[in-house]
Amino acid sequence: MRKLIEQPLPPDTILNVNVPDLPWEQLTGFQAIRLGHRQKSDPITKNIDPRWMANILDWSISSGPELDSCPGTDFHAVRNNYVSVTPSHID
Numbered sequence: 574m575r576k577l578i579e580q581p582l583p584p585d586t587i588l589n590v591n592v593p594d595l596p597w598e599q600l601t602g603f604q605a606i607r608l609g610h611r612q613k614s615d616p617i618t619k620n621i622d623p624r625w626m627a628n629i630l631d632w633s634i635s636s637g638p639e640l641d642s643c644p645g646t647d648f649h650a651v652r653n654n655y656v657s658v659t660p661s662h663i664d
Contacts, residue, residue: 601653
């Protein structure tokens with residue numbers, strides 16, 4: 574965070590952060606890396622929000638399988654107990 578305060582990201586850049594579901598003490602560290610790639614997800618369907626039973630949501634049942642999850646990707650980092658941080662540019 575200190576680096577981001579000193580050197581802010583360009584306005585068209587966001588950070589994708591993935592955190593393993595582990596206690597803080599079990600995290601290996603942080604990695605600034607690239608996104609892995611997946612196959613396309615299942616088709617989007619319209620569903621009723623199960624928590625509120627009122628709102629209609631566009632819903633994808635599952636993500637597509639991983640195609641690229643080698644070292645240097647967010648998939649690999651999280652699988653090895655790292656927090657992954659990946660800058661992404663908005664088109």
